[in-house]
Amino acid sequence: EVKLPFTLDWKFEGPSAPYFLAVDNGHFADQDLSVEISAGQGSLDAIPKVATGAYPVGFADINSLVKFLDQNPGAPVTAVMMIYDKPPFAVVGRKSQGISTVADLEGSVLGAPPPDGAWAQFPVFAKENGLDMSKIKVEPVGFPTREPMLAEGKVDSVTGFSFSSYLNLVRLGVPEEDLTTLLMADYGLALYGNAIIVNTDYAEKNPEVITGFLTAVAEGVKDAAADPMAGAQAVIDRNPAGNVELEAWRLKLALQDSILTDYVMANGLGDIDVERFEKALEQIAVTYEFKGEPSVSTIFTDAYLPASELLMMK
Amino acid sequence: MSSKLKNLLIPLLAIVVFLILWEWLVWFNQWPNYKMASPSDVWPAFWQYKALFAKYSWDTLWRTVVGLGLAVVVGVFFGVVMGFSKTMRSALYPLLVGFNAIPKATLVPVIALIFVGQHDFNTVLIAFMISFFPIAVSVSIGLSTLEPEYQDILKALGASKLTIFWKIALPKTLPEFFGALKVSATLAFIGTNLMEIVEPHGRGLGHLFDSGKINADYPLMFAVLIALAVLGILLYYIVVILEKIFAGWAERPSDH
Amino acid sequence: MSSKLKNLLIPLLAIVVFLILWEWLVWFNQWPNYKMASPSDVWPAFWQYKALFAKYSWDTLWRTVVGLGLAVVVGVFFGVVMGFSKTMRSALYPLLVGFNAIPKATLVPVIALIFVGQHDFNTVLIAFMISFFPIAVSVSIGLSTLEPEYQDILKALGASKLTIFWKIALPKTLPEFFGALKVSATLAFIGTNLMEIVEPHGRGLGHLFDSGKINADYPLMFAVLIALAVLGILLYYIVVILEKIFAGWAERPSDH
Amino acid sequence: MPVSISIEGVKHAYQTGQQQPLPVLDDLNITIPEGKFTAVVGPSGCGKSTLTRLVSGLLFPNEGTVSLGGEPVKAPRSTVGMAFQNPVLLEWRSIIQNVVLPLEIVKSELTHNQRLKRAAKLLKMVGLEGFEHKRPSELSGGMRQRASLCRSLVHNPDVLILDEPFGALDAFTREDLWQLMRDIKIKQPFTGLLITHDLRESVFLADQVVVLSSRPAKTQFVLDVDLPEDRTINSLYTPKAVEMLATLREQIEIAQGRKEEVADVE
Amino acid sequence: MPVSISIEGVKHAYQTGQQQPLPVLDDLNITIPEGKFTAVVGPSGCGKSTLTRLVSGLLFPNEGTVSLGGEPVKAPRSTVGMAFQNPVLLEWRSIIQNVVLPLEIVKSELTHNQRLKRAAKLLKMVGLEGFEHKRPSELSGGMRQRASLCRSLVHNPDVLILDEPFGALDAFTREDLWQLMRDIKIKQPFTGLLITHDLRESVFLADQVVVLSSRPAKTQFVLDVDLPEDRTINSLYTPKAVEMLATLREQIEIAQGRKEEVADVE
Numbered sequence A: 001e002v003k004l005p006f007t008l009d010w011k012f013e014g015p016s017a018p019y020f021l022a023v024d025n026g027h028f029a030d031q032d033l034s035v036e037i038s039a040g041q042g043s044l045d046a047i048p049k050v051a052t053g054a055y056p057v058g059f060a061d062i063n064s065l066v067k068f069l070d071q072n073p074g075a076p077v078t079a080v081m082m083i084y085d086k087p088p089f090a091v092v093g094r095k096s097q098g099i100s101t102v103a104d105l106e107g108s109v110l111g112a113p114p115p116d117g118a119w120a121q122f123p124v125f126a127k128e129n130g131l132d133m134s135k136i137k138v139e140p141v142g143f144p145t146r147e148p149m150l151a152e153g154k155v156d157s158v159t160g161f162s163f164s165s166y167l168n169l170v171r172l173g174v175p176e177e178d179l180t181t182l183l184m185a186d187y188g189l190a191l192y193g194n195a196i197i198v199n200t201d202y203a204e205k206n207p208e209v210i211t212g213f214l215t216a217v218a219e220g221v222k223d224a225a226a227d228p229m230a231g232a233q234a235v236i237d238r239n240p241a242g243n244v245e246l247e248a249w250r251l252k253l254a255l256q257d258s259i260l261t262d263y264v265m266a267n268g269l270g271d272i273d274v275e276r277f278e279k280a281l282e283q284i285a286v287t288y289e290f291k292g293e294p295s296v297s298t299i300f301t302d303a304y305l306p307a308s309e310l311l312m313m314k
Numbered sequence B, C: 001m002s003s004k005l006k007n008l009l010i011p012l013l014a015i016v017v018f019l020i021l022w023e024w025l026v027w028f029n030q031w032p033n034y035k036m037a038s039p040s041d042v043w044p045a046f047w048q049y050k051a052l053f054a055k056y057s058w059d060t061l062w063r064t065v066v067g068l069g070l071a072v073v074v075g076v077f078f079g080v081v082m083g084f085s086k087t088m089r090s091a092l093y094p095l096l097v098g099f100n101a102i103p104k105a106t107l108v109p110v111i112a113l114i115f116v117g118q119h120d121f122n123t124v125l126i127a128f129m130i131s132f133f134p135i136a137v138s139v140s141i142g143l144s145t146l147e148p149e150y151q152d153i154l155k156a157l158g159a160s161k162l163t164i165f166w167k168i169a170l171p172k173t174l175p176e177f178f179g180a181l182k183v184s185a186t187l188a189f190i191g192t193n194l195m196e197i198v199e200p201h202g203r204g205l206g207h208l209f210d211s212g213k214i215n216a217d218y219p220l221m222f223a224v225l226i227a228l229a230v231l232g233i234l235l236y237y238i239v240v241i242l243e244k245i246f247a248g249w250a251e252r253p254s255d256h
Numbered sequence D, E: 001m002p003v004s005i006s007i008e009g010v011k012h013a014y015q016t017g018q019q020q021p022l023p024v025l026d027d028l029n030i031t032i033p034e035g036k037f038t039a040v041v042g043p044s045g046c047g048k049s050t051l052t053r054l055v056s057g058l059l060f061p062n063e064g065t066v067s068l069g070g071e072p073v074k075a076p077r078s079t080v081g082m083a084f085q086n087p088v089l090l091e092w093r094s095i096i097q098n099v100v101l102p103l104e105i106v107k108s109e110l111t112h113n114q115r116l117k118r119a120a121k122l123l124k125m126v127g128l129e130g131f132e133h134k135r136p137s138e139l140s141g142g143m144r145q146r147a148s149l150c151r152s153l154v155h156n157p158d159v160l161i162l163d164e165p166f167g168a169l170d171a172f173t174r175e176d177l178w179q180l181m182r183d184i185k186i187k188q189p190f191t192g193l194l195i196t197h198d199l200r201e202s203v204f205l206a207d208q209v210v211v212l213s214s215r216p217a218k219t220q221f222v223l224d225v226d227l228p229e230d231r232t233i234n235s236l237y238t239p240k241a242v243e244m245l246a247t248l249r250e251q252i253e254i255a256q257g258r259k260e261e262v263a264d265v266e
């Protein structure tokens, strides 16, 4: 059995269910792997952990990885399996405050935490949809206060991850029917979302380990899709103060919006469309000044993906 | 007798008054839970998870105490070095101050990367790093402002600096030292929780806080904060007892 | 003359030695930037953003200083109340300790929600809340351990407690007070940055740190930390100058 | 205006920890008329400093009353000047600023300069000219004691309490200061209470000498000093004074219960 | 074993801040043979305490040498016992533990109990029986001074330096302690340096009395006290002693440049 520490980008929430299910249902064990899952503190925490070799595999936002590799060319880290085909970047607004469509954002107040991943994509989103940024009043808010501010009506919409912000708002007592979720990927954003990343030094030495890992993850995703409640329970087992229904809901949202997209259902989980990815790189360049020339091959490789029939989600 | 009772009653009374004020504030402003939970909301949350509270409190407590212990040792060491040598004082002080002006939260990832996976060690390290400075400062001030008349008593006998430190300087500055210890104890707590929240690894009250956060369970979050406060007070009383034992002489009769 | 020069040279030397050690550590371990940046990496990052550094440093500094100022006022107030009255001491101490054991990072959202959008105010408030405790403790200890012989000088003249505080207790405890101020200054810094990082609103060095983080620009992040350290040291020297002016008498001739 | 001091039936015991209370003063009665000077002598540890604290209002007796000008002492008063046995000076103030301290507390219409001038004048009188701006730590023991004496005098107190004010001084400096006190008292009259171990000092300065017994202190003997107001050092060598000194010495011996030696003139 | 003390051509000045240095000792020469006792008298502030610091090695002279047993003093030694003018006791220790302090520093094969016993014995001798376990703040000024004296004696020092050790004591307690010192010296010989303002004390205790002039202190006069070793208080009333006291008084007057009064026996 090979020991393989795996770091998430964030805390143990519903969307982490596939990995826990892969543990609980023995998919990792089938691949002769013993996986220990650690929580993280954002992609920018997970990437260096993998790049330094502290963790051979991790889960992180690929857009952050693009920037990381641009800043640290040659760092031994690369993405090997796309999980969030559509990134969860979204704008969540309230109908009662006049936000029903993208165009309604003009002339409204948008709450955005400056370091927020979704907010970082907002200029691209605005550009693709012809929004005049000067007509949107942007209110800087903190993560902890983002949803409460919307719940209190201090802002009309916020940027955030579709599943997190939406759910938090519901928990804060905002009626579901009052919420508008504008998933940026549905409005011209070509960006991908989170992927499994690996330390390349490790992967080159142990390709079969990585492939085995990815195989098990795909199984986990299938399990989660089949029984979200069980998935949520697997999370709660590690997070004793958690709430099963809530995490199951969060998991369902993630599966439906980000993971099991039409493209994935048609082509299978894990690979990317190079053309779309190149467009994504162009979109990143709207808000980020590249130091070097980004190349798809250093950022993503399909070399470790298991056979494609193993990746089909139907 | 009656004074001992008073010593017990007054803090309790103060706490009760504080809780009532808090409850009233929330009620008066009609604040929702996610803005500020009230004590009456917090209790059920606490009761529901009482087993977890007990377990995690212990996690947090022992790591805090170990970190604090380390801080005492290192802080006293730095304090002695800086207190006895003016050169070392002017060399070390700016470095220590600079180090302390850096938010420890930002160092957490660095530490976590250097000592991968050693959660207990990392937590203790952060608790230590955040809390040793007040002790170093107070000891160094205690030593550098020690009245020469006191030093002379032993100096005249040819005693070494170390002896003077143990027999005169340290006992003389114990009240300040304990004051610093009270500050450091609360800081060490913050350090432990910082690590538990920022670099979660499934243990300690910080983790429980995080769980509460994920679930938007605001009463639970506030309950954790209260638990932290209670632990802090507990630690404080331990320090007070130590102080009574070792530095009781310094307390001046207040009024007659 | 030569002693003044020495006072300037020693800290500089210590800092240089420290930087060299750091550079060496990174070089020796071959640590990549994303693990730990070295001073030589940090400088270009700093130079590139020097305008932002200047602007944001000022943001951070003034809010820290205001918070610290508030902490001094409130801390001295609490210290006086607790120092002069044993009852108040046993009533307030546990509350203050409990409050201080709560990580301020967790209070940031609460504050931010109560005073929505008042970023400057919120930042100052957190800086204040995190830093007043050491001052209160040191003043209260200074007062409660004040030798009765000193008090008697004025008491015998029928002076009020307040007068005794101003004329005797405060000057006598100034060295400890300034020690606490040094601790508080670094804490206030941390408070300001906490607010700037946890509840970002686009100003201050904390924001710059965040920007570095978003872009995975590790040298910039380390540059911000260094800038914080430098500001901390700056603030420290301001405190030292004040101390020289007001409490220079307390410094004992070290060796003959 | 000097006021009378009266100590009536005063008893005091110190209570510390769980121990037995330590009785210190036992039924003490002393009356000092307005503008008069009383010296108190007694063995070490008998309760003299305790007595000064009672008179100044820093301490309250377990029994009996202490009154100034007929009024019971409830709190310290600014019209009292006190020189403590241990001459504590504030380290962070120069000598002259230590002396000027009472003027900062007591209401007075003196300007800042006038205060300093008065302090400087006193310092000069006790032989500390040139040390006005030194720190207390730069003074010798006797010099500190003199500075502390100046501090007790600077605000022209109505009642002056001196607890062994000349203990650390050599005989000549001491005699100079006796004469200084005599002169000051004539110009600015006050009611005085002097604790001393020096019998000649008590006879030179006081109108009445009270001899206390060992702890717990009782009044053992009271001597009225009927020497002229304008005494000189030579007055101490008059037969009357010599006899008084001898009586005092004898009474102290009795007070301490010692074997009676040949009573000799000191 | 007592050792000799020799002070040769010692000059010392205090330098503070930007001010002129304050010359305190000016070409001082004093020799104290092994096992002898020398008393130093001089006006307040002339430099006596400074002298004690030089002998104990707490301070080093600008010029000249101080030697103990022929060796120049480079650092303080544990074989010296010192009672400071200001009897500082450690507030956090009981009286007996204050007295025992030197035994904790000095190498000695005494057990803990033996140390306490020795301290208790000394405390009893100076009249502090029953106060062993009190805090310093519960003692009167004179009692502290006696405790401090015990502390200087407890480790059987070869050299004993006493800076006005009886200043806060009444005449009788003082005389008791003189006799105590005399007895101790016979049993455990030491070389002694005594600073005092009491001429009778100097004549009673010392083999040699040195009179210093005003600051900067010079040796004004040296008196050899040829009274028998086993003096009693009555020895002070022998014609020889009375004459010595008169001489000293006269010399001090001259030293201070005062108008010559009628030289009288004190």
Ligand SMILES: Nc1ncnc2c1ncn2[C@@H]1O[C@H](COP(=O)(O)OP(=O)(O)OP(=O)(O)O)[C@@H](O)[C@H]1O
Pocket (backbone or CB within 6 Å): D137, D138, D139, D140, D141, D142, D143, D168, D169, E014, E015, E016, E022, E024, E043, E044, E045, E046, E047, E048, E049, E050, E051, E085, E215
């Ligand atoms: N630490 C010091 N710094 C500067 N000057 C000092 C210091 N100590 C003493 N002096 C000065 O040196 C002189 C002699 O002081 P010293 O204490 O030796 O006198 P002394 O003879 O012991 O007097 P006294 O009988 O009053 O105790 C005094 O004028 C004093 O002002």
Ligand SMILES: Nc1ncnc2c1ncn2[C@@H]1O[C@H](COP(=O)(O)OP(=O)(O)OP(=O)(O)O)[C@@H](O)[C@H]1O
Pocket (backbone or CB within 6 Å): D014, D015, D016, D022, D024, D043, D044, D045, D046, D047, D048, D049, D050, D051, D085, D215, E137, E138, E139, E140, E141, E142, E143, E168, E169
């Ligand atoms: N604060 C105190 N607490 C307890 N006991 C005290 C306190 N102050 C003094 N005493 C005791 O009271 C007694 C008298 O003390 P006091 O200081 O009045 O004596 P004194 O006559 O001034 O002696 P001296 O001449 O030695 O100064 C002493 O036995 C002392 O131990």
Ligand SMILES: [Mg+2]
Pocket (backbone or CB within 6 Å): D048, D049, D050, D085, D163, E140, E141, E142
């Ligand atoms: Mg007394």
Ligand SMILES: [Mg+2]
Pocket (backbone or CB within 6 Å): D140, D141, D142, E048, E049, E050, E085, E163
């Ligand atoms: Mg002296």
